Amino acid sequence: MDGLLNLWQATGIANLTFPxxxxxxxxxxxxYLAIAKKFEPLLLVPIGFxxxxxNIPVAALSEPGGLLYYVYYIGxxxxxxxxxxFMGVGALxxxxxxxxxxxxxxxxxxAQFGIFATLFGAILLNFIPGFEFTLQDASAIAIIGGADGPTAIFLASKLSPELLGAIAVAAYSYMALVPIIQPPIMRLLTSDEERSIAMPQLRVVSKREKILFPLMVLSLTLLFLPAAAPLVGMFCLGNLMRESGVVDRLSNTAQNELINITTIFLGLAVGSKLAADQFLTVETLGILVLGALAFxxxxxxxxxxAKIMNRVSSNPINPLVGxxxxxxxxxxxxxxxxxxxxSNPHNFLLMHAMGPNVAGVLGSAVAAGILLALVN
Amino acid sequence: MEISELLAQAANLMLTGMIGVFLFLSILIFAVKALSKLAATEQESQQPATKKSSKPVSTGVPAAHVAAISAAVSQFRQKN
Structure with missing residues (x-):
């Protein structure tokens, strides 16, 4: 009888709690969001799983000794x-x-103003009872506005590990929601006339410039913002491997196999932070609201x-690219x-928008470096 | 810590952060422009040299041979 009772005690049903x-x-x-709605499936599948x-009772996968504990600890x-x-993103x-x-x-x-304004907003939330965000917490939450998953996870792991699960989920969910969040704001702030501005064609860039660019970004980081060196450094390494053209094998590995393997474990490790006592709090709700605000x-x-630049500049700039x-x-x-x-069916802005887009990656890495340098 | 004190710190961080990001990326703008000029001038000085060297290469293989080889390759690919 004792054996049966012990067996019952070892089942999930006996140990399952509501949280x-x-x-x-x-x-x-x-x-469901990943598989049925195709929201960032590459990340949400491992995170959800x-x-x-x-949260499987008894198995304690996230306790010291468990698989997810080690994956989180190591990675x-x-x-x-x-x-x-980030190295893979650089190579891409x-x-x-x-x-x-x-x-x-x-x-x-x-666009990084979204980050710093949200930082202020997160501290403002402290006026509502139940919220107690420190400056570290607020910085980690604000980086969601950088719309950059790896940067957000990197900063959260350094500044506010206990909020990491909620921050990562918010960051990746909002990145999937970009096509829903952005267009209404863009339409609201621009006139139809502005939206149909055509931009002059971009010049061809030489290989030499492309090879020197990552090295130059790295040297500026070295001189002015060493705190951003981990992020910018890995990014530039990936980009140099791509552009140098002599290590195609390494570049291909960084942008395919390595980034895929890392994504599996990164997702699992982020998912392991979705424990009830850390996620089912009023703070998570605050993080979700602040994340949308930041975006x-x-x-x-x-x-x-972009509107200001369009007025000042001699070359027309479509405000949408901002x-x-x-x-x-x-x-x-x-x-x-x-x-x-x-607004203008003949106006293809994709290449013009890629400029600010990759500038945003650098911008959020720089913003993360500044937050690390000032808040840590 | 008092919330008002935190707010002051956050406002300070917002200001320094934005100035920092703008400064860093503005320096980068000048650096990229300088880089483009450098690359453009070097390319100009190299151009005559590349023209000379490219001619013999293109005349090395007659156009008829190229056509024959490519026809053979495409035939081979169709078969397999």
């Missing part, structure tokens, strides 16, 4: 996984649109900056292209 069950439901919800695994606590992904990024029109960097800078402000400030300043490569650029085509 764990609701987190398993959250995991299933993420799986990780959330289910970590995210150390900051290695997001950096490996073509900077020629930006090198041809470097002023687009200003749009990538303006919207970033989009708006990018569009405004919205691509919130990285989210290449989704944001595609959204710009689509909204532009609605």
């Amino acid at each position: 764990a069950l609701s987190m398993i439901a959250v995991g299933c919800g993420l799986l 990780g959330a289910i695994l970590t 995210i606590d150390s900051g290695i996984f997001p950096l490996l992904i 990024t073509d900077f020629s649109a930006l090198i041809a029109n470097p002023r687009m960097l200003l749009l990538g800078a303006a 919207s402000i970033g989009t708006a400030s990018g569009v405004y900056m 919205a691509a300043g919130v990285s989210a490569v290449p989704m944001a650029a595609r959204v710009v292209n689509k909204v532009g085509l609605e």
Whole structure:
């Protein structure tokens, strides 16, 4: 009889608590979004599954000794996984649109206002009882506005590990929602006339420029913002491998196999942080609201900056391309292209939007470096 | 810590952060422009040299041979 009782005690049914069950439901919800709605499936499948695994009672996969514990400890606590992904992103990024029109960097800078305004907003939330965000928490939440998954995870793991699960889920969910969040803001802030502005064709960029570009970004980081060196350094390494043309094998590995393997484990590790006691809090709700706010402000400030530049500059600039300043490569650029085509069916803005888009990646890495340097 | 104190810190961070991002990326703009000029001037000085070297290569293989080889390759591909 004792044996039977012990066996019963070892079953999931006997140990299942309500919070764990609701987190398993959250995991299933993420799986549903990924599989049925195709929302960032590459990440939400491992994250959702990780959330289910970590909440399985008795198995204790996220306790010291468990699989997910080690995956998290090795990959995210150390900051290695997001950096490996960033190297892959660097190897996937073509900077020629930006090198041809470097002023687009200003749009990538303006869109980072979403990050810093949200930082302020997160502290403001402290006036509502139940919220107690420190400056570290607020910075980690605000980086969602950078629309860059690996950067958000990297910064959250350094500044506010206990909020990492919610921040990563919010960052990736909103990146999937870019085509829904951005267009209304873009239409609201621009006139039909502005949206149909055609931009001059970009010049051809030489191979030499493309090879020197990552080295130059790296040397500026070395001189002015060493705190951003992990992110920018790995990004530039990936980009140099791509552009140098002599290590195609390494470049291909970085943008395919390595980024895929890392994504599996990164997703699992992020999912392992979706434990009930950390996720089912009022703070998660706050993070979701702030994340949407960060995205919207970033989009708006990018569009405004582009409007100002259009007035000042001799070459016409379509204000829509400013919205691509919130990285989210290449989704944001595609959204710009689509909204532009609605106003002028012959106006393809995709290549013009890629400039601010990749500038946004650099911008959010720089913003993350500044936050690390000032808040840590 | 008092919320008002935190707010002041956040406002400060917002200001320094935005100035920092703009400064860094503005420096990058100038650096990229300088890079483009450098690359353009070097290309100009190299152009005559590349023209000379490219001619013999193109005359090395007669056009008829190229056509014959490519026809053979496409025939081979169709068969397999």
